Amino acid sequence: MAAxxxxxxxxxxxxxxxxxxxxxxxxxxxxxxDGEEGLRSAQLENPDLILLDLVLPQIDGxxxxxxxxxxxxxxxxxxxxxxNLGDEEKVEAGLKLGAVDYxxxxxxxxxxxxxxxxxxxxxxxxxxxxxxxxxGKQN
Amino acid sequence: xxxxxxxxxxxxxxxxxxxxxxxxxxxxxxxxPLSICFISPIGVILESNPAFMKISGLSFNExxxxxxxxxxxxxxxxxxxxxxxxxxxxxxxxVWFSPxxxxxxxxxxxxxxxxxxxxxxxxxxxxxxxLTEIKKTQRDARRALMSILEDVKEEKNKAEEEKNKTLAxxxxxxxxILVLDKNNRISLVNPKAESFFKIxxxxxxxxxxxxILKEGQFLSLMEIFNKKGEEFSREEIKIKEExxxxxxxxxxxxxxxxxxxxxxxxDVTREKLVEKMKSEFVSLTAHQLRTPLSAMKWAxxxxxxxxxxxxxxxxxxxxxxxxxxxEKMIHLIDDLLNVTRIExxxxxxxxxxxxxxxxxxxxxxxxxxxxxxxxxxxxFEKPAQKIPKFMMDADKIKMALENLIDNGLRYNRKGGxxxxxxxxxxxxxxxxxxxxxxGIPENQYPRIFTKFFRxxxxxxxxxxxxxxxxxxAKNIIEAHRGKIWFESEINKGTxxxxxxxxxxx
Numbered sequence: 001m002a003a004x005x006x007x008x009x010x011x012x013x014x015x016x017x018x019x020x021x022x023x024x025x026x027x028x029x030x031x032x033x034d035g036e037e038g039l040r041s042a043q044l045e046n047p048d049l050i051l052l053d054l055v056l057p058q059i060d061g062x063x064x065x066x067x068x069x070x071x072x073x074x075x076x077x078x079x080x081x082x083x084n085l086g087d088e089e090k091v092e093a094g095l096k097l098g099a100v101d102y103x104x105x106x107x108x109x110x111x112x113x114x115x116x117x118x119x120x121x122x123x124x125x126x127x128x129x130x131x132x133x134x135x136g137k138q139n
Numbered sequence: 140x141x142x143x144x145x146x147x148x149x150x151x152x153x154x155x156x157x158x159x160x161x162x163x164x165x166x167x168x169x170x171x172p173l174s175i176c177f178i179s180p181i182g183v184i185l186e187s188n189p190a191f192m193k194i195s196g197l198s199f200n201e202x203x204x205x206x207x208x209x210x211x212x213x214x215x216x217x218x219x220x221x222x223x224x225x226x227x228x229x230x231x232x233x234v235w236f237s238p239x240x241x242x243x244x245x246x247x248x249x250x251x252x253x254x255x256x257x258x259x260x261x262x263x264x265x266x267x268x269x270l271t272e273i274k275k276t277q278r279d280a281r282r283a284l285m286s287i288l289e290d291v292k293e294e295k296n297k298a299e300e301e302k303n304k305t306l307a308x309x310x311x312x313x314x315x316i317l318v319l320d321k322n323n324r325i326s327l328v329n330p331k332a333e334s335f336f337k338i339x340x341x342x343x344x345x346x347x348x349x350x351i352l353k354e355g356q357f358l359s360l361m362e363i364f365n366k367k368g369e370e371f372s373r374e375e376i377k378i379k380e381e382x383x384x385x386x387x388x389x390x391x392x393x394x395x396x397x398x399x400x401x402x403x404x405x406d407v408t409r410e411k412l413v414e415k416m417k418s419e420f421v422s423l424t425a426h427q428l429r430t431p432l433s434a435m436k437w438a439x440x441x442x443x444x445x446x447x448x449x450x451x452x453x454x455x456x457x458x459x460x461x462x463x464x465x466e467k468m469i470h471l472i473d474d475l476l477n478v479t480r481i482e483x484x485x486x487x488x489x490x491x492x493x494x495x496x497x498x499x500x501x502x503x504x505x506x507x508x509x510x511x512x513x514x515x516x517x518x519f520e521k522p523a524q525k526i527p528k529f530m531m532d533a534d535k536i537k538m539a540l541e542n543l544i545d546n547g548l549r550y551n552r553k554g555g556x557x558x559x560x561x562x563x564x565x566x567x568x569x570x571x572x573x574x575x576x577x578g579i580p581e582n583q584y585p586r587i588f589t590k591f592f593r594x595x596x597x598x599x600x601x602x603x604x605x606x607x608x609x610x611x612a613k614n615i616i617e618a619h620r621g622k623i624w625f626e627s628e629i630n631k632g633t634x635x636x637x638x639x640x641x642x643x644x
Contacts, residue, residue, distance in 0.1 A: 011430060011434065017437045083424060083426075084430055084433060086473075087418075105433040106473075110440060116450065
């Protein structure tokens with residue numbers, strides 16, 4: 001089974017591009033347009049990785065991240081922060097809350113993001129508890 | 140007849156002796172500088188020596204027979220006379236003496252009564268001692284003393300006034316002030332400080348500072364004290380959400396000895412709030428600008444990578460140009476953000492031990508792609524000896540290196556090269572980035588490190604940098620207490636150097 005990636009991003013164009021790229025790389029992409037939807041999807045779909053934007057309508061990305069980590073069903077899912085807020089305090093805060101990486105959209109290309117995702121999933125793959133993701137990294 | 144002659148001789152001798160004695164007494168009487176006169180029982184001057192005549196202003200004829208009351212206050216002299224007759228003498232009584240046609244003078248009067256064998260009062264000697272000079276000296280001394288006392292009093296008042304002025308300043312000072320004595324006990328707390336710490340002066344005076352800082356809130360303040368010790372300036376501590384203070388500790392020194400310390404507490408809560416708001420605005424603006432740029436970047440990337448179908452050369456060229464412009468804007472925003480932070484002092488430097496060789500390698504690697512595209516050789520020459528880890532902000536130093544290497548590539552020609560050297564020079568590390576490119580015209584030397592400056596002799600086909608790279612690099616190097624400089628020659632190339640001290644702690 002291909003790995004499931006949840007994208008929580010309110011900007012439609014960015015979301016679509018990432019989705020398209022993920023699908024091209026044979027991942028399954030799930031889209032959420034705001035924090036609440038993202039949390040629901042995380043709970044329901046049990047993705048292998050979450051791409052999380054920080055500036056979202058209503059609740060922001062930090063709040064989403066905190067709640068994900070508090071939820072026993074979702075806390076183990078690796079979260080990569082994908083944001084255009086780049087200041088050091090935000091990066092520190094994100095990593096402290098448990099994100100595995102913090103990427104700045106404007107500084108990367110979709111291909112770079114895919115590489116980062118692969119890196120994280122590979123790491124995860126070594127853990128026998130997440131055997132199902134091994135198929136996802138066939139790319 | 141013989142007996143009579145013997146008696147006559149005896150008498151002669153006695154008479155001679157008497158004469159001699161009289162002569163002797165007369166001489167003393169006349170010589171004496173002390174004024175002496177002999178007064179009859181009813182107060183008439185019977186005899187007077189020259190000194191008395193002098194002080195009284197009378198001639199011999201005038202003084203003899205004069206009543207002694209002429210010169211004195213009647214009541215006073217009568218008292219003197221009766222005391223003399225009663226006790227036999229008066230010693231040193233102070234009275235006023237009025238000489239003829241002259242002003243009164245202060246004197247001491249001495250008397251001695253003469254009484255014959257039968258007890259008859261013959262009269263009394265009276266002598267006077269002129270106290271004018273003594274009195275004058277006394278008066279002058281007293282005046283001088285009074286004058287000194289006046290001066291002292293005035294000085295004291297001035298000092299008091301100064302003290303009051305200073306106290307008024309301290310009391311009304313907008314900042315909190317704590318004065319510590321040389322044993323670090325509190326000697327003064329001004330009202331502002333009282334309000335910060337929620338204590339009263341009377342409770343605080345005499346205590347050591349740690350005693351008045353209650354738990355929790357002020358522990359951070361104690362940490363600063365213990366860490367920084369004798370003197371520190373503008374350390375920030377957060378007392379609570381609504382109170383952020385900037386604290387400075389200044390030793391008070393007199394003649395090279397420390398007699399106390401002054402602690403100044405400056406409320407920067409509002410400034411911090413404004414700073415925070417400004418920061419958030421800048422951050423948000425950068426974010427808002429980056430969002431559409433990211434969308435464009437990604438979309439163009441996908442088209443260029445032919446993920447949406449094949450494209451022809453014309454389409455490719457168009458899009459590539461677009462993509463490059465977009466990249467330029469993204470880099471400009473990054474640089475602007477960094478510059479804003481530098482200017483706000485918020486360009487946070489986090490020092491940690493790091494390997495400069497590793498960082499340099501990474502900076503070189505970062506530029507490898509760009510070098511390849513421009514067909515420029517990019518090399519790194521390792522140091523002869525391994526340089527040990529030392530304190531620096533690795534990310535920032537890497538940023539500075541990347542900027543400098545990028546510059547070397549940008550202002551260079553196809554087939555050129557950029558070489559990076561790393562070496563240890565005494566207690567510093569020196570990095571050189573040498574290119575054989577265009578060089579810098581001499582008239583542009585002063586502006587090289589300024590904001591938005593770009594060299595004039597640019598190759599037009601290259602996308603331009605933001606003009607902020609060197610400004611940022613300079614700030615980073617100088618924040619590490621280092622130096623940055625360059626050497627250049629037109630059409631031969633430029634070498635940028637920077638040096639940072641090796642700090643272990």
